[in-house]
Amino acid sequence: xxxxxxxxxxxxxxxxxxxxxxxxxxxxELSQVKIGWLHVFIQHTSASLSINENADPDVxxxxxxxxxxxxxxxxxxxxxxxxxxxxxxxxxSSLLGSSxxxxxxxxxxxxxxxxxxxxxxxxxxxxxRKLVLTLQxxxxxxxxxxx
Amino acid sequence: xxxxxxxxxxxxxxxxxxxxxxxxxxxxELSQVKIGWLHVFIQHTSASLSINENADPDVxxxxxxxxxxxxxxxxxxxxxxxxxxxxxxxxxSSLLGSSxxxxxxxxxxxxxxxxxxxxxxxxxxxxxRKLVLTLQxxxxxxxxxxx
Amino acid sequence: xxxxxxxxxxxxxxxxxxxxxxxxxxxxELSQVKIGWLHVFIQHTSASLSINENADPDVxxxxxxxxxxxxxxxxxxxxxxxxxxxxxxxxxSSLLGSSxxxxxxxxxxxxxxxxxxxxxxxxxxxxxRKLVLTLQxxxxxxxxxxx
Numbered sequence: 001x002x003x004x005x006x007x008x009x010x011x012x013x014x015x016x017x018x019x020x021x022x023x024x025x026x027x028x029e030l031s032q033v034k035i036g037w038l039h040v041f042i043q044h045t046s047a048s049l050s051i052n053e054n055a056d057p058d059v060x061x062x063x064x065x066x067x068x069x070x071x072x073x074x075x076x077x078x079x080x081x082x083x084x085x086x087x088x089x090x091x092x093s094s095l096l097g098s099s100x101x102x103x104x105x106x107x108x109x110x111x112x113x114x115x116x117x118x119x120x121x122x123x124x125x126x127x128x129r130k131l132v133l134t135l136q137x138x139x140x141x142x143x144x145x146x147x
Numbered sequence: 148x149x150x151x152x153x154x155x156x157x158x159x160x161x162x163x164x165x166x167x168x169x170x171x172x173x174x175x176e177l178s179q180v181k182i183g184w185l186h187v188f189i190q191h192t193s194a195s196l197s198i199n200e201n202a203d204p205d206v207x208x209x210x211x212x213x214x215x216x217x218x219x220x221x222x223x224x225x226x227x228x229x230x231x232x233x234x235x236x237x238x239x240s241s242l243l244g245s246s247x248x249x250x251x252x253x254x255x256x257x258x259x260x261x262x263x264x265x266x267x268x269x270x271x272x273x274x275x276r277k278l279v280l281t282l283q284x285x286x287x288x289x290x291x292x293x294x
Numbered sequence: 295x296x297x298x299x300x301x302x303x304x305x306x307x308x309x310x311x312x313x314x315x316x317x318x319x320x321x322x323e324l325s326q327v328k329i330g331w332l333h334v335f336i337q338h339t340s341a342s343l344s345i346n347e348n349a350d351p352d353v354x355x356x357x358x359x360x361x362x363x364x365x366x367x368x369x370x371x372x373x374x375x376x377x378x379x380x381x382x383x384x385x386x387s388s389l390l391g392s393s394x395x396x397x398x399x400x401x402x403x404x405x406x407x408x409x410x411x412x413x414x415x416x417x418x419x420x421x422x423r424k425l426v427l428t429l430q431x432x433x434x435x436x437x438x439x440x441x
Contacts, residue, residue: 002329002432004399035149037186037281039331041397043406045347050241053192058226059237066224066238070217070364077360079352090353091360094344098409099395101246103188103279105151110279112190115245132397132404134331138149182296184333184428197388200339205373206384213371213385217364248393250335250426252298257426259337262392285296 001036003029003135009119011127014085016052016060018116024109027135031107036137038109041099043130046089046123048096054116067092067120089122096120104137148183150176150282156266158274161232163199163207165263171256174282178254183284185256188246190277193236193270195243201263214239214267236269243267251284295330297323297429303413305421308379310346310354312410318403321429325401330431332403335393337424340383340417342390348410361386361414383416390414398431 007026009019023040024030030038042049053059071091073084080087100117103110111117119129154173156166170187171177177185189196200206218238220231227234247264250257258264266276301320303313317334318324324332336343347353365385367378374381394411397404405411413423 004329004397035151035281039395039397041395041404043404043409045345045406045408051192051245052237052241056226056228058224059234062224062226062234063238063241066218066222066234069222070242071360075360075363077352077356079350079356081350087353087356087360090346091357094346094357094412095242095364095389097244097391098345101186101188101248101395103151103186103281110188110190112192112277114192115190118241130406134329134397182298182428198339198392199384199388203373203375205371206381209371209373209381210385210388213365213369213381216369217389242389244391248333248335248395250298250333250428257335257337259339259424261339262337265388 001137001139003027005133007131007133009129009131012119012121014121014124016063017119018054019119020117023117023133027133029135030104032139033104033135033137034106034140036104036135038102038104039099039134040117041132043132045093046086047126047129048093048098048120049100050096050118050120051100051115052118053114055114085124092122148284148286150174152280154278154280156276156278159266159268161268161271163210164266164268165201166266167264170264170280174280176282177251179286180251180282180284181253181287183251183282185249185251186246186281187264188279190279192240193233194273194276195240195245195267196247197243197265197267198247198262199265200261202261232271239269295431295433297321299427301425301427303423303425306413306415308415308418310357311413312348313413314411317411317427321427323429324398326433327398327429327431328400328434330398330429332396332398333393333428335426337426339387340380341420341423342387342392342414343394344390344412344414345394345409346412347408349408379418386416
């Protein structure tokens with residue numbers, strides 16, 4: 001059983017943003033899956049996806065400052081024609097990755113208690129971002145508690 | 148054909164630890180799969196998973212010191228309430244990733260000769276870690292050499 | 295429906311190299327898949343895979359210099375017996391990752407306009423590199439525009 005949805009996220013400001021609900025809501029068939037997984041893929045090279053702590057808003061702030069230090073804007077890049085935030089965005093995109101694969105059971109993402117899905121927006125004005133969501137799994141008796 | 152297992156790893160000290168056998172033993176149905184893949188997912192945000200060199204014990208030592216340099220403890224983090232090793236652990240978790248997908252053929256993980264699965268424990272006292280293992284594939288005539 | 299191919303890439307010089315066509319050509323069944331995904335896995339620990347910008351040749355040059363700065367050769371590694379480029383190669387391999395999972399629809403990889411698949415060769419003389427390509431999906435009425 002395969003389901004595919006394309007999700008266009010609204011423009012987020014530069015930084016790390018939790019999008020777990022955006023993703024889950026965009027795949028209503030999740031509730032029918034007994035065992036499977038959800039693939040989240042971003043069709044861009046200056047924004048990326050990650051799983052990280054979903055509770056303290058200081059964590060995304062520190063992720064942003066940490067990745068700015070790891071891939072700084074003042075590095076001697078050759079590719080500068082798209083602005084000083086572009087090439088660091090490509091480096092961060094490769095560091096963080098373009099996709100996530102998350103196990104699904106009884107209608108739910110099997111994320112740990114503190115795990116959330118992050119959109120990592122590396123451009124100052126990245127605009128809308130397109131995701132491809134692919135759910136694969138087996139239908140089954142999903143408990144009525146499944147949402 | 149889907150199989151799912153939850154594996155609780157014992158507490159490992161901070162650092163990089165090969166867990167290829169822990170994982171393979173926890174999925175006995177691996178031996179029945181002719182073609183497929185195994186997904187390994189960690190339900191935490193201060194430990195991560197990676198594939199790297201499985202032979203020289205100096206490699207995990209150097210991975211630990213290298214990632215400590217890339218995400219140092221003395222960075223001006225805002226999120227410090229859980230100790231100086233916590234926020235660097237989150238950064239490393241996003242750098243390394245929360246899951247692996249490994250091809251399976253004739254009852255075996257198709258790892259290269261020098262590849263092993265690593266648990267990357269980024270906390271000083273991380274405790275037990277929970278993994279979700281998902282094997283999907285097709286049953287078939289697996290050679291008797293398959294274990 | 296599962297298809298598996300092993301692809302041996304020719305030796306590439308150290309750096310970031312687009313291999314999207316190498317990969318697509320090696321999986322001719324791609325054209326038959328209505329919905330699915332393609333997994334690309336590298337069986338080495340001193341080369342890696344990534345998705346990044348496929349247009350400006352300055353981008354792979356800057357990726358190479360950026361990752362050389364993030365995992366420098368002059369770090370005090372213990373594992374030095376295989377040359378000064380070996381241990382940084384392992385660090386980069388864990389930073390970038392060993393596999394990619396790319397959605398497939400109507401006979402095509404669903405890459406964004408600017409996305410290409412990169413082989414990231416981290417050794418000075420890495421030689422040939424072996425990839426395991428796994429295509430899983432459902433056959434269906436693929437439009438005649440599908441190649």
